[in-house]
Amino acid sequence: MRVARAHHDPGGGEPFVPTVVTIETPSLGDRSYLAHDGEVAVVVDPQRDIDRVLAVAEAADVRVTHVLETHIHNDYVTGGHALARATGAKYVVAEDDEVAFSRVPAADHTTVRTGRLVLTALATPGHTPHHLAYALGEDRAVAVFTGGSMLFGAVGRTDLLGPGLTDELTRLQYRSVRRLVAELPADAAVYPTHGFGSFCSATPTSGTTSTIGEESLANVATTTEDEDTFVARLVGGLGTYPRYYAHMAPANRAGPAAPRFELPRAVEPAELRARIAHGEWVVDLRERRAFARRHVAGTVSVELGEGFATFLGWTMTWGTPLTLVGDTQAMVAKAQRELVRIGIDDVAGHAAGQPDDLGPGAVASYAVATFEDLARAAVHRDVAILDVRQPEEWREAHIDGALFVPFYELEERVGELPDVQIWVHCAGGFRASIAASILDRAGREAVLVDDDFDAATRSGLPISAG
Numbered sequence: 446m447r448v449a450r451a452h453h454d455p456g457g458g459e460p461f462v463p464t465v466v467t468i469e470t471p472s473l474g475d476r477s478y479l480a481h482d483g484e485v486a487v488v489v490d491p492q493r494d495i496d497r498v499l500a501v502a503e504a505a506d507v508r509v510t511h512v513l514e515t516h517i518h519n520d521y522v523t524g525g526h527a528l529a530r531a532t533g534a535k536y537v538v539a540e541d542d543e544v545a546f547s548r549v550p551a552a553d554h555t556t557v558r559t560g561r562l563v564l565t566a567l568a569t570p571g572h573t574p575h576h577l578a579y580a581l582g583e584d585r586a587v588a589v590f591t592g593g594s595m596l597f598g599a600v601g602r603t604d605l606l607g608p609g610l611t612d613e614l615t616r617l618q619y620r621s622v623r624r625l626v627a628e629l630p631a632d633a634a635v636y637p638t639h640g641f642g643s644f645c646s647a648t649p650t651s652g653t654t655s656t657i658g659e660e661s662l663a664n665v666a667t668t669t670e671d672e673d674t675f676v677a678r679l680v681g682g683l684g685t686y687p688r689y690y691a692h693m694a695p696a697n698r699a700g701p702a703a704p705r706f707e708l709p710r711a712v713e714p715a716e717l718r719a720r721i722a723h724g725e726w727v728v729d730l731r732e733r734r735a736f737a738r739r740h741v742a743g744t745v746s747v748e749l750g751e752g753f754a755t756f757l758g759w760t761m762t763w764g765t766p767l768t769l770v771g772d773t774q775a776m777v778a779k780a781q782r783e784l785v786r787i788g789i790d791d792v793a794g795h796a797a798g799q800p801d802d803l804g805p806g807a808v809a810s811y812a813v814a815t816f817e818d819l820a821r822a823a824v825h826r827d828v829a830i831l832d833v834r835q836p837e838e839w840r841e842a843h844i845d846g847a848l849f850v851p852f853y854e855l856e857e858r859v860g861e862l863p864d865v866q867i868w869v870h871c872a873g874g875f876r877a878s879i880a881a882s883i884l885d886r887a888g889r890e891a892v893l894v895d896d897d898f899d900a901a902t903r904s905g906l907p908i909s910a911g
Contacts, residue, residue, distance in 0.1 A: 476490075491512065509534045521693060545700055562581070567580060571619070592638045593637070597635070597653070597655045598650050635660060685836060689788075693787070708795060709768075736878065742885075767789065772798070827866075832847045834851070842909070
């Protein structure tokens with residue numbers, strides 16, 4: 446959590462200094478914000494687990510009067526609707542966005558006033574068609590909440606609504622960022638929602654703070670003078686994004702309820718094995734090497750850490766019954782919190798303990814190796830190398846002779862792989878561990894290459910590009 450005070454030139458007497466509290470969600474690469482005047486507060490783009498926001502408001506001893514959405518989010522389920530209901534706040538959403546709930550409609554130049562806070566909506570389409578930014582300050586903006594328009598050195602991606610709109614939205618994104626630079630003071634602080642690892646960012650971001658002046662010199666939309674060049678570069682560089690994104694906007698348009706955090710029902714070993722036999726996903730949350738050494742046969746490894754919900758939601762077929770397995774109930778509860786942020790509310794059950802306790806007589810393992818190990822094995826044995834990274838990573842560089850199946854397609858495509866020992870790798874081991882467990886679940890002999898891809902070249906493995 447970060448707390449910042451925005452500064453502006455005094456207009457006589459003691460200047461009012463609003464406080465902005467940043468509520469970070471690093472596992473999704475997003476930030477939410479609470480701005481207050483010491484008595485009342487507005488919240489911008491809250492995540493689904495609104496208890497974090499309520500705790501910030503309570504700690505500051507302020508009352509939330511307004512909840513503002515910069516756009517209909519595609520990467521997470523919003524907590525805005527639930528937060529407004531819980532606090533009695535007004536819920537401010539773009540008037541042109543089609544939603545199934547009552548809201549305070551906002552458009553270009555709409556003003557939101559509460560206490561000593563004044564925010565002005567600025568139409569900044571691009572990331573979405575009806576995207577809004579909110580400038581904080583009455584006579585002179587001291588900060589701007591930019592959502593998915595202006596990010597730190599970058600912009601939000603423009604292809605989430607389909608290829609038919611991508612060119613138009615990219616042009617609008619270019620103009621929106623330039624509008625913010627033209628209309629706002631150079632010292633106004635920039636507070637984006639995306640850009641800290643989120644797949645909603647079109648290009649990598651840089652830094653953790655910024656101002657309008659800094660973005661005028663460093664943002665990809667301000668340093669590219671020609672709009673056509675910007676469009677070609679941005680669209681040409683867009684990579685894949687999580688499949689579960691398709692379910693986020695519909696959920697957000699419906700007005701999501703507050704999440705539930707009751708621990709799901711405990712599952713006994715016999716039922717756990719039955720769920721695996723029926724094709725349900727039983728996900729082991731432990732560290733990936735611990736999983737490889739010993740796990741309940743048929744479980745899937747998705748290590749609980751940053752990226753957990755993103756990669757589980759990307760890989761698992763949406764709606765598949767899900768059971769969580771961890772060392773402790775606290776581990777399961779932490780995973781639950783991550784999952785509700787992407788709309789996975791109904792975890793079917795949980796089990797806590799060690800593999801030998803949870804699956805007596807049904808414990809499995811597979812080998813873990815490095816790229817050096819792979820280089821030696823490829824010379825002396827009949828093995829397959831499986832690259833499970835994203836297509837853009839494969840195009841940039843890959844091992845000669847490797848098979849390519851993105852991790853999120855592997856469950857449906859295991860039958861395409863040769864019947865030999867399969868050494869599976871990604872860029873660092875996380876996605877490869879998911880893939881190795883899927884292979885193991887399907888009865889294939891897997892070896893997890895838990896290593897940085899940079900080591901592939903150093904190991905002497907032949908690398909191709911393009």
